[in-house]
Amino acid sequence: MLNILVFGAVTSAVYAMLAVGFTLIFGVARVLNLAHGAFYGLGAYSCYLLTGRLGWPLLPAALVAVLFVAAFGVAMERFLVRPLRHSALAVLMITIAVALLFEQAMFLLFGSEARNVPAFINATWSYGELDVSGQRLLTLGAGIAIVALLWLFINRTRLGSAILALSQDREGALYMGIPADRIYAVVMAISAAIAAAAGVLTAPFLTVQPTMDLLPMIKAFSIVIVGGLGSIPGSILAALLLGYSETIVAYAISPAWTEIVSLVAVLLTLILRPAGLLGKRAAF
Amino acid sequence: MSALLEVSALSKRFSGLVAVNEVSFSIAPGEITGILGPNGAGKTTLFNLLTGFLPIDGGEVRFDGHNLAGLAPHRIVNRGLARTFQLCRPFSGMSAFENVMVGCLAPRVRHREAPETRAREILAAVGLAHRAETKVDVLPYGDLRRLEIARALATRPRLLLLDEPFAGLGSSEIEPLSALIRALHRSEGLTILLIEHRLREFMQLVSRVIAMDFGRIIAVATPEDIVRHPLVIEAYIGRAEDDTTGDVLGTA
Amino acid sequence: MGSRPWIFVSLILAALAALPVIVKSEYLLGILSVCFIYGIWAASWDFMSGLTGRENFGHALFIGAGAYTSAFLNARFALNPWWGLPAGAAMAVLLALVIGFPTLRLRGPYFALAMLAAATIMQRLTLIFWQYSGGEEGIPGLDPLLNSKIGIYYLCLAALVLTTAALLLLARSHGGLLLRGIRGDEAACQAAGIDVTFYKIAALVVSAACAGMGGVLYAHYQEAVTPDVFSVALSISLIIMVYVGGIGTIYGPAVGAILLALLPELLRGLGQYRLWAYSVVLIFILFFAPGGLVAPLWRRAVGLAR
Numbered sequence: 001m002l003n004i005l006v007f008g009a010v011t012s013a014v015y016a017m018l019a020v021g022f023t024l025i026f027g028v029a030r031v032l033n034l035a036h037g038a039f040y041g042l043g044a045y046s047c048y049l050l051t052g053r054l055g056w057p058l059l060p061a062a063l064v065a066v067l068f069v070a071a072f073g074v075a076m077e078r079f080l081v082r083p084l085r086h087s088a089l090a091v092l093m094i095t096i097a098v099a100l101l102f103e104q105a106m107f108l109l110f111g112s113e114a115r116n117v118p119a120f121i122n123a124t125w126s127y128g129e130l131d132v133s134g135q136r137l138l139t140l141g142a143g144i145a146i147v148a149l150l151w152l153f154i155n156r157t158r159l160g161s162a163i164l165a166l167s168q169d170r171e172g173a174l175y176m177g178i179p180a181d182r183i184y185a186v187v188m189a190i191s192a193a194i195a196a197a198a199g200v201l202t203a204p205f206l207t208v209q210p211t212m213d214l215l216p217m218i219k220a221f222s223i224v225i226v227g228g229l230g231s232i233p234g235s236i237l238a239a240l241l242l243g244y245s246e247t248i249v250a251y252a253i254s255p256a257w258t259e260i261v262s263l264v265a266v267l268l269t270l271i272l273r274p275a276g277l278l279g280k281r282a283a284f
Numbered sequence: 285m286s287a288l289l290e291v292s293a294l295s296k297r298f299s300g301l302v303a304v305n306e307v308s309f310s311i312a313p314g315e316i317t318g319i320l321g322p323n324g325a326g327k328t329t330l331f332n333l334l335t336g337f338l339p340i341d342g343g344e345v346r347f348d349g350h351n352l353a354g355l356a357p358h359r360i361v362n363r364g365l366a367r368t369f370q371l372c373r374p375f376s377g378m379s380a381f382e383n384v385m386v387g388c389l390a391p392r393v394r395h396r397e398a399p400e401t402r403a404r405e406i407l408a409a410v411g412l413a414h415r416a417e418t419k420v421d422v423l424p425y426g427d428l429r430r431l432e433i434a435r436a437l438a439t440r441p442r443l444l445l446l447d448e449p450f451a452g453l454g455s456s457e458i459e460p461l462s463a464l465i466r467a468l469h470r471s472e473g474l475t476i477l478l479i480e481h482r483l484r485e486f487m488q489l490v491s492r493v494i495a496m497d498f499g500r501i502i503a504v505a506t507p508e509d510i511v512r513h514p515l516v517i518e519a520y521i522g523r524a525e526d527d528t529t530g531d532v533l534g535t536a
Numbered sequence: 537m538g539s540r541p542w543i544f545v546s547l548i549l550a551a552l553a554a555l556p557v558i559v560k561s562e563y564l565l566g567i568l569s570v571c572f573i574y575g576i577w578a579a580s581w582d583f584m585s586g587l588t589g590r591e592n593f594g595h596a597l598f599i600g601a602g603a604y605t606s607a608f609l610n611a612r613f614a615l616n617p618w619w620g621l622p623a624g625a626a627m628a629v630l631l632a633l634v635i636g637f638p639t640l641r642l643r644g645p646y647f648a649l650a651m652l653a654a655a656t657i658m659q660r661l662t663l664i665f666w667q668y669s670g671g672e673e674g675i676p677g678l679d680p681l682l683n684s685k686i687g688i689y690y691l692c693l694a695a696l697v698l699t700t701a702a703l704l705l706l707a708r709s710h711g712g713l714l715l716r717g718i719r720g721d722e723a724a725c726q727a728a729g730i731d732v733t734f735y736k737i738a739a740l741v742v743s744a745a746c747a748g749m750g751g752v753l754y755a756h757y758q759e760a761v762t763p764d765v766f767s768v769a770l771s772i773s774l775i776i777m778v779y780v781g782g783i784g785t786i787y788g789p790a791v792g793a794i795l796l797a798l799l800p801e802l803l804r805g806l807g808q809y810r811l812w813a814y815s816v817v818l819i820f821i822l823f824f825a826p827g828g829l830v831a832p833l834w835r836r837a838v839g840l841a842r
Contacts, residue, residue, distance in 0.1 A: 358732070374724070387729065439729045
């Protein structure tokens with residue numbers, strides 16, 4: 001029981017981190033960033049490069065990795081996405097191209113075997129029948145903190161209000177003098193940074209290999225569909241729902257069946273309530 | 285003679301804001317009626333409700349005796365109620381002829397006569413025969429307006445809703461378009477309901493004006509009488525930022 | 537249209553038909569057969585998404601549905617593989633209806649996402665239910681449709697030509713005009729009395745049927761079927777091929793697919809960098825040649841320049 005509670009929470013936290021950035025950039029800039037998984041992977045690999053190959057201490061390496069990916073995201077938005085904004089399909093395709101290039105690049109640079117990234121906390125906690133690694137708990141705490149910070153930022157700061165305005169009515173926001181392009185850059189940086197942070201935090205206990213961007217990407221957009229495209233509270237809610245459902249299924253039936261949970265959730269959502277749990281009405 | 289269009293207590297709310305408030309009126313066949321009102325009065329929302337582009341929150345719309353509740357826009361068009369849009373919406377990448385062809389392929393008219401023949405006839409009727417093969421992306425705005433009307437006409441409507449047909453046109457283009465609307469009214473046997481927020485264009489075209497403000501009907505009268513109506517004057521003069529009051533009311 | 541395009545087309549088809557006589561390499565014929573199948577898939581994608589503008593990110597769903605249905609019927613029930621063609625198409629059409637109905641009514645990226653999700657879901661399902669689908673290894677040992685490589689070459693070529701011709705005819709018909717109108721402005725189409733949802737679903741069904749049949753051809757050419765046939769990589773590769781060919785032209789994507797599918801073979805050792813090469817091509821096209829390469833070149837060649 002306690003196992004489910006804690007591991008469910010960890011899973012939900014990771015999913016929330018992945019989904020929130022993805023839904024944010026869609027809600028604000030209407031970009032379906034299929035390179036989001038690549039941000040996650042790039043975060044993990046950058047951390048690996050700095051610690052494993054260059055021998056950096058862990059904390060600076062993690063911070064630099066996150067900053068690097070944020071910058072990478074901003075550059076991608078500025079040079080690859082912005083010139084193609086006139087065509088939604090072109091934007092989608094370019095983000096896919098980035099994701100593909102990421103996979104190939106990682107494969108070329110680091111080979112296809114899984115890599116090791118050291119954990120921040122090596123201890124393990126035990127409580128009754130619960131055995132959870134410190135790293136997982138850290139991930140949970142960091143996930144909650146990051147999402148809370150993001151929520152505060154959007155709702156309590158001027159920049160956050162500008163972001164909200166832009167996501168609700170682009171033209172209206174432009175009339176009010178809100179610099180759309182600069183906001184897109186900021187949002188992309190935040191989105192990429194959170195994904196990278198998730199990559200850095202989970203790398204010690206999940207795999208680090210060139211194809212690591214695919215599953216998180218699928219999870220992220222599953223959660224975002226279920227929660228509602230463009231809705232941060234929706235993503236958080238869906239992350240909790242799916243995170244806990246998967247953990248319960250893993251314990252009650254078998255880990256192999258966890259896949260089915262999110263897949264069924266996505267299918268049901270698209271057929272019954274396509275706008276998602278907290279999304280706006282999707283029809284004409 | 286029974287009404288072609290009967291609107292009873294029609295209402296529409298947008299989370300707290302009442303855009304259309306218990307609007308009732310009826311249109312007799314063969315009339316040209318105008319809906320007048322300042323920006324934000326609810327005129328286009330009314331059109332969207334009548335044509336099925338927005339769901340109705342309250343009240344009823346009867347067209348030719350049939351209730352239109354819950355029908356999809358294309359079904360309403362196929363009953364004989366067509367509309368144009370305030371901002372022209374041509375099918376980009378296609379020629380004027382192809383644009384009108386789409387309307388000619390509506391189930392209502394598709395098998396009556398060859399779509400291509402009808403498309404050419406309509407283009408000629410609106411004065412765009414010479415632009416038939418031109419891509420709409422390079423057409424001047426005045427021609428796009430005519431194309432909008434042509435596409436709506438293609439579906440053989442009995443009632444045509446024109447949303448600000450004169451918006452965005454230069455002064456030299458307004459009178460020809462007005463003449464065209466009058467000509468089509470006669471030749472196609474149309475009943476017309478049009479929105480404008482400038483009265484001058486109305487004066488010659490319409491026989492009756494329905495004035496709206498804040499989602500309600502505030503007056504119904506002939507064009508001559510509507511400018512003298514106290515509520516209408518208040519609606520326009522009450523707007524400090526609307527500089528065109530004198531222009532609107534045909535005075536100044 | 538004049539006779540020049542017909543002359544060109546006839547020459548090209550004649551050359552392709554004569555190829556097996558001139559070049560005796562079964563290996564090359566096999567590769568070209570696969571390229572023709574890619575052409576069918578790309579042309580079918582273009583018919584739906586190129587014409588209506590509603591992007592389909594999971595075309596592999598229809599391909600895999602066709603392939604696995606036929607494989608299953610052939611391997612488990614020893615059904616003649618020729619029956620797999622209508623069966624595979626039917627399964628693809630069924631999926632098209634199931635997904636198309638709820639999602640094509642809506643605005644926004646729901647259709648695109650649903651297709652992407654569905655193809656990925658199918659891929660995971662083949663792995664989860666490995667007792668029926670053969671899991672990672674798939675279903676091997678399928679019967680070929682014809683017993684000679686040359687026969688299969690002509691079969692695939694004929695299928696490509698017939699499919700492309702049929703889709704082109706449909707695209708040039710009244711229905712195709714409406715699809716392009718939908719791409720232009722759906723609301724305006726509705727205002728012109730057109731039931732846009734019906735036409736979108738109809739286009740998807742046609743697209744799915746063709747893709748499914750292509751999938752069947754592919755499965756019986758390989759004489760095996762694996763979960764790769766549902767992969768995102770395949771769906772994306774097809775879109776890239778369509779871009780190279782010229783989106784919305786139908787024939788452009790067919791040719792573009794043949795060229796791009798041929799590319800990894802021509803450049804030896806490119807095999808595993810295939811996706812990388814495609815990505816670079818894609819970026820180039822998106823920025824410098826959004827109208828594609830094949831269609832504009834063809835129009836120049838036959839003097840149809842506008």
